[in-house]
Amino acid sequence: MSEKFDVIVVGAGPAGTSCAYTAAKNGLKVLLIERGEYPGAKNVMGGILYRKQLEEIIPEFWKEAPIERPVVEQRFWFLDKESMITTSYKGLEWAKEPYNNFTVLRAKFDKWFANKAVEQGALLINETVATECIVEDGKVVGVRTDRPDGEVYADVVVLADGVNSLLAKQLGFHKEWKPNEVALTVMEVLKLPSKTINERFNVKDGQGVSVEIFGDATHGILGTGFLYTNKDSVNIGVGTTLSGMMKKKLKPYELLEHVKQHPMIQPYIEGSETQEYLAHLIPEGGFNSVPKLVGNGVIVTGDAAQFVNAIHREGSNMAMSSGKIAAETIVKAKETGDFSERTLDSYRTEIYDSFIGKDLKKYKDAAHTFEENPQYFQEYVPLMNQAMNTFFTVDGTPKWEKQKKIIAKMTAGRGKIGLAKDMYKAWKAVK
Amino acid sequence: MNILVCIKQVPDTKIIKVNPKTNTLDRSSAPAILNPYDAHAVEEAVRLREIHGGKVIVLSMGPPQARNAIRKCVEIGADEGYLISDRRFAGADTLATSYALFKAIEKLQHEQGIDLVLCGKHAIDGDTGQVGPGIARRMEIPPLTNVIKVEEVDLEGGKLKVRRKIENGYELIQSSLPCLLTVEKEINEVAYSPLPNMLRAARYEPTVWTVDDLDDVDIKQLGLKGSPTIVGKMWPPEKSSGAEMIEGEAKEQVEKLLAITLEKRELFGVKGGEK
Numbered sequence: 001m002s003e004k005f006d007v008i009v010v011g012a013g014p015a016g017t018s019c020a021y022t023a024a025k026n027g028l029k030v031l032l033i034e035r036g037e038y039p040g041a042k043n044v045m046g047g048i049l050y051r052k053q054l055e056e057i058i059p060e061f062w063k064e065a066p067i068e069r070p071v072v073e074q075r076f077w078f079l080d081k082e083s084m085i086t087t088s089y090k091g092l093e094w095a096k097e098p099y100n101n102f103t104v105l106r107a108k109f110d111k112w113f114a115n116k117a118v119e120q121g122a123l124l125i126n127e128t129v130a131t132e133c134i135v136e137d138g139k140v141v142g143v144r145t146d147r148p149d150g151e152v153y154a155d156v157v158v159l160a161d162g163v164n165s166l167l168a169k170q171l172g173f174h175k176e177w178k179p180n181e182v183a184l185t186v187m188e189v190l191k192l193p194s195k196t197i198n199e200r201f202n203v204k205d206g207q208g209v210s211v212e213i214f215g216d217a218t219h220g221i222l223g224t225g226f227l228y229t230n231k232d233s234v235n236i237g238v239g240t241t242l243s244g245m246m247k248k249k250l251k252p253y254e255l256l257e258h259v260k261q262h263p264m265i266q267p268y269i270e271g272s273e274t275q276e277y278l279a280h281l282i283p284e285g286g287f288n289s290v291p292k293l294v295g296n297g298v299i300v301t302g303d304a305a306q307f308v309n310a311i312h313r314e315g316s317n318m319a320m321s322s323g324k325i326a327a328e329t330i331v332k333a334k335e336t337g338d339f340s341e342r343t344l345d346s347y348r349t350e351i352y353d354s355f356i357g358k359d360l361k362k363y364k365d366a367a368h369t370f371e372e373n374p375q376y377f378q379e380y381v382p383l384m385n386q387a388m389n390t391f392f393t394v395d396g397t398p399k400w401e402k403q404k405k406i407i408a409k410m411t412a413g414r415g416k417i418g419l420a421k422d423m424y425k426a427w428k429a430v431k
Numbered sequence: 432m433n434i435l436v437c438i439k440q441v442p443d444t445k446i447i448k449v450n451p452k453t454n455t456l457d458r459s460s461a462p463a464i465l466n467p468y469d470a471h472a473v474e475e476a477v478r479l480r481e482i483h484g485g486k487v488i489v490l491s492m493g494p495p496q497a498r499n500a501i502r503k504c505v506e507i508g509a510d511e512g513y514l515i516s517d518r519r520f521a522g523a524d525t526l527a528t529s530y531a532l533f534k535a536i537e538k539l540q541h542e543q544g545i546d547l548v549l550c551g552k553h554a555i556d557g558d559t560g561q562v563g564p565g566i567a568r569r570m571e572i573p574p575l576t577n578v579i580k581v582e583e584v585d586l587e588g589g590k591l592k593v594r595r596k597i598e599n600g601y602e603l604i605q606s607s608l609p610c611l612l613t614v615e616k617e618i619n620e621v622a623y624s625p626l627p628n629m630l631r632a633a634r635y636e637p638t639v640w641t642v643d644d645l646d647d648v649d650i651k652q653l654g655l656k657g658s659p660t661i662v663g664k665m666w667p668p669e670k671s672s673g674a675e676m677i678e679g680e681a682k683e684q685v686e687k688l689l690a691i692t693l694e695k696r697e698l699f700g701v702k703g704g705e706k
Contacts (some may be wrong), residue, residue, distance in 0.1 A: 003630060031630075038462075125629040148625035 003121075005031045007330055008143055008154040009232075010130045010167060012039035012114045014316040015302025016160030017321030022115075024120035026331045031152060032114065032122050033145065035129045040110030044280035046187065046233040047228040049104045050317040057324055058116060059154055060097075066112050068103040068230035069208025073201075077264065079216040080385035084264045095207050103208045103228045103235070105189070121272055133157055133167055133298065139339075140171070140297035149280060155339045156330045157298045160323060163281045165291075165304035174291030175299060179243035181285030181376060183223060183310065185235025186252040186261075190272035194232045200268050201229055211236075212313070213382030218261050219248060224257045227268065234268070236260060239282060240295055274344075282308040287364035293351065294344045299326045306354055311363045325350050369425055380422075383410055389413045432485040432546045432586055434476040435539060436509065437532055437566065440493050440500035441556040449635065454665035456556065463496060465503040472614045475581065476549050477508035483584060485546070486510040488539060489637075492520055492531050497632035498637050503634035507623040512637035513539065519642045522655030525557075529565025530652045534595045534645045546586070548611040552577060560613065567611035568670025575604060578612045 009016045012034035018031040036042040048071065053171030054061050062070075071121050073090035094100040118124050134142040134151060142153035159167050163182060168174055183308045194205060201209045208229045217225030238259045245252065259265060283289070285308040290306045293299065301307070302319035309318065329347040333339050351357050387406040391399075440463050447461035476487040489504040489512040491497050501512035507522070515535050521533060539545060548567070553560035567574035579601065582596040592605045596615055624632075642648055651657060677684050 003627075123630065123633045125626075125633050128626070128629060145626055147623060147629065150626040152626060152630075 002142070002149075002151045002153055003211070004142075004153040005029045006154060006334060007035065007156050007160045007327070008029070008152060009122075009160055010143060011035075011162055011302075011304075012117075012124065012321040013043050013110060013160060013162060013302060013319065014113070014324040015304070015319035016331050017113045017117050017308075018160065018320040019158050019160060019301060020122040020124075020185055020323075021057060021117040021120055022289035022324045022327035023330060024117060024122040026327070028327075028331065028334065030117075031154065032117060032124045033128050033130050033143070034063040034124065034126045036126060038111055038126055038136060039114035039124070040107040043110050044185065044187070044278045045106055045316055046185065046226045046239075047103050047105065048313065049102045049109065051099050051101055053317040053324075057100070057320060060202045062097075062102065064112075066104070066108040067106060069203075069206060070099045071101050071103060071210050071243070072203065072207045073209045075209060075211040075407070076212045076374045077211060077215075078381045078384060078405060079213060079262065080382045081216055083262055083385045083389060084215075085384055085388055092423070101210075103210070103230050103236045105230060105233075111138045130161065130167060132335070133217055134172055134408065135171075138296055138407045139424045140295060142271045143167070155297065155334070156332075156344070157305050158323070158326050159298065159300045160319075161304055163194050163283045163303040165300065168300050168304055170292055171295060172299065173295070174289075174295075176282065177285065177289070179246060180241050181283065181289045183241050183284045184245060184252055184279065185237055185239035185282050186256045186279040187226075187235055188256065188274050188278070188279075189235055190269050191233050191275045192269070192272045196271075197229050197232070197234065203229070213259070213265070216262065217265075218244075218255065219250060219258065224313075225265075227265065234272070234381065236265075236269060237278075241284065242281075282310075282315065286310065286366070287326040287360040290360065294341055297339050297344075299344055299347050300328050301328065307360070309363060311357050311366050312359070315360070321354060321356060322351060325354065365428075369428075379413055383413075432479065432483040433488065433544055434485065434547045434549060434583070434603060435488045435536060435545045436469070436476050436488060437473050437562070438473065438489055438491045438500060438504055438551070439466045440464070440491065440497040440552045441466045441554050444555045449563040449667060454667060461649060463499065465500040466551050466554045467679070468553060468555070468614065469548055470503070470507060470621050471552075471616055471618050472549040472551050473504045473507045473509055476547075476613055478619065479547070479581065479584065483586060485560035488513065488543070488545075490515070490532060490535055490539070492516070492523070492528060492535075495506050495541045495639070498639075505635045506628050506630055507621060507625070513640060514637045515640045515645070517536075517641050517649065519653050522658060523653065524660035525559050525561035526564055526659060526663045527653055527655075527657035529562045529569060532562065533566050533569040535640060536566065538640075538645055545671045546609050547591070548609065549571070550611065552612045552615050554614050562620050563611060563613040570609075573610040574613070575605045575610060576613045579617045581612070581618075583663075592669060617669065657696040667697070
């Protein structure tokens with residue numbers, strides 16, 4: 001006879017593990033199914049872990065979690081071919097409790113996090129693929145796995161199976177994602193001595209830097225590059241929409257190679273040794289791509305639900321919060337024993353009332369605006385660089401003449417009105 | 432038929448790094464896995480149990496983390512797992528290891544009876560293949576190494592027949608029971624574990640014994656103290672020098688190759704030809 005649990009969670013990433021942790025902590029019988037050799041083996045993100053949402057699940061987690069460095073400085077680089085404009089904020093208050101965010105290596109972090117869920121009583125099985133939901137009388141009652149005698153049952157199945165979410169797709173909650181609804185991120189973990197990292201990034205041990213890179217990093221395709229410091233390695237990567245890559249006929253590794261070779265970036269990673277190469281799809285469809293979130297006996301969380309704020313590069317935090325909210329919804333439902341779509345629907349309303357729904361809504365047009373208007377990345381970043389060059393090059397030209405030149409250049413392409421329109425559009429998209 | 436399988440948790444040597452200064456394995460650089468040969472031994476035990484009944488008992492020596500290797504065996508289908516874990520076992524070479532395992536087997540033998548002992552051919556971190564035969568010697572049962580097939584088990588007659596891999600072929604051997612087999616990978620394919628096994632393994636807590644749980648142990652024979660092996664020196668094997676590439680038109684290549692062959696006859700004239 002197949003076993004029955006209160007909750008089956010499919011996928012031991014940030015969403016699934018948060019859900020399993022919270023549900024188990026509240027006394028539910030939880031099964032967490034992971035397809036990788038261990039949690040984290042197949043999981044990829046740039047590497048920034050936000051404090052707030054994990055802290056709500058595990059207070060003071062930084063005392064024991066395998067974090068790399070607390071981030072004390074956020075830099076933004078706007079690249080042209082041989083120049084860049086930089087802006088940054090560095091604050092040493094971020095080097096102390098309660099911190100702001102951290103760099104992590106997912107292979108280590110996810111393993112630790114899943115282990116915390118196991119400590120709370122969740123049952124974790126690895127190397128097992130949930131192939132479909134078992135549906136009876138219009139209700140999801142369990143999952144079928146790829147193993148012999150592979151059926152297992154539960155009151156509620158939580159889908160935290162990541163961006164492609166085959167299970168949600170099978171249930172008809174969403175269609176195959178369109179190429180502009182997903183971004184492809186490719187990255188490498190590059191080994192560097194911690195001393196070298198400290199020198200190059202001007203930090204001490206226990207202090208990290210995050211760099212977001214715009215402009216030439218992506219050959220003008222909508223997307224950004226990043227460079228994050230771990231203890232004795234750096235994560236370097238680049239993410240762009242699939243549609244952009246298809247349009248420009250670029251291969252992911254070519255794009256990453258371009259970033260690594262860029263004269264503004266190369267000195268930071270010189271002499272490093274590639275430790276890992278990772279690539280992953282990121283759901284960046286935003287608000288309008290969020291699938292159906294709830295059904296009878298089933299809830300969708302994390303990447304599977306498109307909970308990613310592409311503009312602010314947030315995803316794992318939304319995943320964790322959504323997993324937690326899912327678990328709390330199920331705990332409440334358990335009291336009445338009613339796991340119908342109507343009861344579980346409070347998950348959906350809570351999501352939309354939380355920062356997840358609000359942020360997704362705020363930026364619902366942002367990615368699309370930037371994608372349909374490539375000038376922001378292709379033209380304005382180089383123009384800004386040229387403006388700076390003109391202004392700061394000491395060549396005897398009076399400054400007001402320089403200003404005139406800069407304005408003429410800025411408006412040459414699209415005209416004054418065009419420029420004003422673009423600025424308004426950009427503002428409207430992120431306002 | 433109760434079958435005991437000795438297993439070991441090892442670093443995954445496919446990805447392990449060697450410390451360039453000391454030439455020792457950097458064990459922290461690789462995840463710990465169940466020794467692959469041992470997985471085949473457990474699988475064989477499970478298959479024999481399906482035919483002959485009884486149970487499959489797994490035994491290991493190692494640190495507390497080795498419980499994960501035992502859980503892996505439960506996934507494959509083992510019924511019970513025992514781990515002997517104690518600081519006094521640490522630093523053991525194959526002599527001390529086989530002694531410690533033997534003491535645990537004695538206890539299990541006494542408690543539930545053991546008809547057959549299985550081991551992997553060797554562990555992939557040491558490659559010695561000595562512990563299996565060492566246990567057999569102490570148990571005073573026949574060791575049959577490099578087994579690629581269990582042909583026949585005659586429980587009533589107290590004997591079994593196996594196929595062993597040898598240098599240029601195989602041999603069929605009959606032995607009395609109990610005996611000890613060390614198995615090659617060819618013996619079976621480890622089956623994809625059914626889900627109920629996975630659930631059972633995730634919950635499974637192996638029995639952990641310390642030295643004090645075993646009877647009549649001679650402490651002097653344990654751990655570093657009981658290990659006469661001395662590692663004199665360690666070095667990475669020399670890398671073979673690069674191959675010579677023969678280039679040019681097909682005809683040129685053949686001529687060059689012939690010239691080399693004629694010049695270095697000793698490389699090729701092994702059998703049949705003049706030396």
